[in-house]
Amino acid sequence: MFLINCPYCGERDQSEFTAGGEAHIVRPKQPTELSDDQWAEFLFMRKNIKGVQFERWNHAHGCRKWFNIVRDTSNDKIHAIYKMGDKPPIK
Amino acid sequence: MKNKYSIFSLIKNAFSYHENWQRAWRDPEPKKEYDVIIIGGGGHGLATAYYLAKKHNMSNIAVVEKGWIGGGNTGRNTTIIRSNYLWDASAGLYDHALKIWESLSQELNYNVMFSQRGVMNLAHNLQDVRDLKRRTHANRLNGIDAVYLNTEEVKKFCPIINTSPNIRYPVLGGTLQKRAGTARHDAVAWGYARGADAMGVDIIQNCEVKGIKKNGDSIEGIETTKGFIKTKKIGVVAAGHSSVIASMVDLKLPLESKPLQALVSEPVKPIIDTVIMSNAVHAYISQSDKGELVIGAGTDAYVSYTQRGSHDVVEGTLKAILELYPIFSRMKMLRQWGGIVDICPDASPIISKTHIKGLYFNCGWGTGGFKATPGSGDLFAHTIANDEPHKLNADFNINRFVSGDLVDEHGAAAVAH
Numbered sequence: 001m002f003l004i005n006c007p008y009c010g011e012r013d014q015s016e017f018t019a020g021g022e023a024h025i026v027r028p029k030q031p032t033e034l035s036d037d038q039w040a041e042f043l044f045m046r047k048n049i050k051g052v053q054f055e056r057w058n059h060a061h062g063c064r065k066w067f068n069i070v071r072d073t074s075n076d077k078i079h080a081i082y083k084m085g086d087k088p089p090i091k
Numbered sequence: 092m093k094n095k096y097s098i099f100s101l102i103k104n105a106f107s108y109h110e111n112w113q114r115a116w117r118d119p120e121p122k123k124e125y126d127v128i129i130i131g132g133g134g135h136g137l138a139t140a141y142y143l144a145k146k147h148n149m150s151n152i153a154v155v156e157k158g159w160i161g162g163g164n165t166g167r168n169t170t171i172i173r174s175n176y177l178w179d180a181s182a183g184l185y186d187h188a189l190k191i192w193e194s195l196s197q198e199l200n201y202n203v204m205f206s207q208r209g210v211m212n213l214a215h216n217l218q219d220v221r222d223l224k225r226r227t228h229a230n231r232l233n234g235i236d237a238v239y240l241n242t243e244e245v246k247k248f249c250p251i252i253n254t255s256p257n258i259r260y261p262v263l264g265g266t267l268q269k270r271a272g273t274a275r276h277d278a279v280a281w282g283y284a285r286g287a288d289a290m291g292v293d294i295i296q297n298c299e300v301k302g303i304k305k306n307g308d309s310i311e312g313i314e315t316t317k318g319f320i321k322t323k324k325i326g327v328v329a330a331g332h333s334s335v336i337a338s339m340v341d342l343k344l345p346l347e348s349k350p351l352q353a354l355v356s357e358p359v360k361p362i363i364d365t366v367i368m369s370n371a372v373h374a375y376i377s378q379s380d381k382g383e384l385v386i387g388a389g390t391d392a393y394v395s396y397t398q399r400g401s402h403d404v405v406e407g408t409l410k411a412i413l414e415l416y417p418i419f420s421r422m423k424m425l426r427q428w429g430g431i432v433d434i435c436p437d438a439s440p441i442i443s444k445t446h447i448k449g450l451y452f453n454c455g456w457g458t459g460g461f462k463a464t465p466g467s468g469d470l471f472a473h474t475i476a477n478d479e480p481h482k483l484n485a486d487f488n489i490n491r492f493v494s495g496d497l498v499d500e501h502g503a504a505a506v507a508h
Contacts, residue, residue, distance in 0.1 A: 001401035015403040019393035021347070040493040044345035044436050048334035050396045073348075074396050 002076050007083050008063045020056035022046050023068045024088075050074050054088060093289040096200050115281060116288035121295050124321035125153045127475060128313060129328060130300050130336060132156025133165040134276070135453055135460065136328035137283035137294070138468020139475070144290035146469070147476035152292045153322075155315060157299035161280025164330050167430035168461040169353050169387040171366050171377065173210040173271035175237050177226050180486035180498045181439060182233040187483050188466025189270060195465055201282030203274045204380065208365050210271035211240070211248060213415075215260035215371040223266045230268070240265045249367060251418050258414050260372050273366060273377055279464055303339045303450075310449035324449045326475050331396065331431025333454035340447060344454065345492045346433045349390040350400035351458050352408075354427040358382030362418070372411035384422065386412060390432060390458060400429035432457050437491075439498035442471050442484040451475050452489065 005011045028034050028042060047053070053073050058066050070080040070090060080089045094100060094113050104112055127143060129136045132154045143149045154160075172192055174185035196203050214220045223239065230237035245265045246254045254262045284294055295317065302314035303325065312321040327336050331348040358381050368375035375387045388408035391401050405427060413420055435441065435455035440463070442453050453471040456463065470484040480488060491497055 001403065013403075014393075014401065021394075036493045036495075040345075041343070044492040045343040046334070046345065046347055047338070047343065048346050048348055048394060048433075049338075050332065050335050050348075053394065055394070073394050076395055076397055 002078070004057065004069065004078065005081055006059045006062060006065075007067050007081055008065050009059060012059070012062060016059060016061040018058045018060040020058055020066065022048075023054040023056045052079060093200075093285065096202075115285040116294055119293045119295065121153060121155075121298065121315070121317050121320050122151075122293065124151075124312075125293070126151040126322070127324045127326060128152070128320060128322045129154045129326045130313070131163075131328035131330065131332075132160040132280075132284075132294060132296065133163050133328065133330060134161065134279045134283065134464040135330075135456070135467045135471070136326075137161075137280055137287055138464055139326055139328060139453065139471045140292045140294075140468075141283045141287040141290070142469045142472035143476060144287055144292055147472060149476065150291040152287075153320065154287070154292060154294045155298045155300060155313070155320075156294070156296045157316075159296050160284050160294060161277055164430040164432065164460065165276055165280045165464075167353065167428055168276055169375065169377065169385050170273045170276045170379075170461060171210060171271075171368070171375070171387075172205070172274055172462040173268050173366075174235055174462070175210070175212070175226065175230050175266065175268045175271065176500060177229050178498055178500060179233060181500055182230065182235055183483050184440075184466060184470070184487065185463055186233070186235050187470070188463045191465035191469065192274065193270075195274075195279075195282070199282040199286050201278060201285060203278045203282055205272065205274040207270050207272040208377075209248075209267055209269045210366040210368065211245065212266045213245065213262055213367065213369040213371075214264045215262065215369065217263070219371055220263050223264065227266050236268055236270050238267050240267055249363065249365060251362060251416055252367070253415055253417055260411075260414070262415070271366065275380075276461060279461075283468070300336065300339075303336070305340060305447060305450075308447055310447065324451070324475060326451045326453060326471060328453045328471070330454065330456065330460070331433050333433050333452065337452070340450065342445060342447070342450075344441070344452070344489075345436055346455055347394050348396060348431050348433050349393065350395050350397060350429040351390045351432045352388040352400035352405055352427060352429045354386050354388065354405060354424050355379070355383040356386070356419075356422045357425050359384070359422070369411065369415065372415070374408050374411035374415060376412060376416070383425065384419065390434070396431050398429045398431055432460075434458070437497040437499045438501045440467070440487055441489050442467065442474060442487045443480065443489040444474060444478065445489060
């Protein structure tokens with residue numbers, strides 16, 4: 001449990017938000033060309049990092065907008081928050 | 092040779108004030124090389140080592156554990172054992188485990204306090220009723236004992252449940268598996284550790300795996316905090332940390348690790364002599380032999396390795412508990428904790444070899460791995476020893492995420508995941 005600084009609404013309790021999983025997984029441009037292995041990779045395989053991870057979050061009980069969070073999953077500390085479409089502020 | 096535990100050994104040791112009990116397992120330094128190394132000294136890992144030694148005549152085995160044995164999810168779960176799963180593959184897997192549980196204390200000469208007190212799953216809406224009836228039929232076709240109960244029968248089986256039609260989610264019925272129940276979780280780890288150690292398995296605690304060395308596509312050994320250990324076969328049973336181990340060989344798994352919480356109340360006199368689970372309101376409860384109410388909450392909906400979990404999840408569970416059991420409104424909660432569970436997209440486990448020769452994974456048990464401990468160890472040992480899955484875990488291979496042949500137990504199992 002932690003606070004999230006929504007880029008649109010400001011700081012709110014994490015329980016107002018929904019986690020959307022790993023960020024920057026690009027949807028394949030030509031889905032019909034994909035092999036089963038590539039589909040599995042896109043749909044199911046996750047880095048599931050212990051440490052700094054890039055994630056999508058949605059302010060479900062607020063503005064309902066999606067944005068990205070850089071969060072350390074080993075201690076739940078948030079390092080950066082940036083809007084969809086923006087470049088990650090840290091590597 | 093281990094001394095046998097019995098009433099006579101208990102009396103004999105009473106005369107020396109219980110100060111001369113034999114060590115239950117050794118504390119060895121790692122050897123240079125093992126035939127198999129199991130990463131993770133929880134129930135599943137220790138059971139795997141035990142069955143490798145017992146059924147597959149291997150003795151040069153090590154279990155490496157970064158903390159102490161049974162200190163992870165083995166010591167953090169709510170100890171519920173059942174096998175009332177919907178799909179044939181799951182029914183086979185979990186009932187295999189349940190059958191081993193039934194004679195496990197005798198086999199290990201270690202009292203795992205397996206108690207077949209029954210598990211009841213409640214229905215709170217019409218869809219629940221349909222799903223539970225369907226599952227009951229599926230269970231019976233698979234030879235698993237299951238009965239459907241109406242509201243009065245639920246009330247009769249557990250009189251403290253509030254079956255008033257005026258609560259937010261009224262109890263419309265339920266299912267009961269009488270062979271299901273609970274066991275003492277620590278004893279499972281200790282019993283398997285003692286049994287494995289007696290057959291020569293080295294249990295190496297406080298030994299964290301830092302890397303996996305491979306040559307091309309085959310395994311050479313592991314780097315640990317106690318140095319390099321050579322081996323050709325590795326079985327990874329690292330639960331919430333499976334992805335961390337997999338990343339050492341650039342392998343991605345279809346897992347997300349999330350905190351799952353549980354809590355216990357202050358101890359009270361016997362009030363609830365079974366296990367009651369509710370899918371729709373996500374509350375499950377039983378009573379330990381010490382008298383504490385053991386309550387399982389849900390997972391946090393985001394990836395985290397923090398082993399604590401959010402307050403609002405506990406609050407939601409306790410609200411549901413109080414609505415169903417108003418008698419507990421003045422109970423004080425004594426302890427709360429979290430464990431990191433590795434959840435597969437289809438909420439079924441992976442017991443499988445990988446494309447790397449000699450590397451095997453047993454993971455993805457998510458929120459319900461404890462019940463499967465003996466079966467999981469048995470089948471994983473078979474998979475490692477033969478380099479082929481047993482027919483009971485063939486469906487739980489890692490390639491199902493490529494083929495699409497998932498074992499979709501999400502919501503189909505007796506409790507929400």
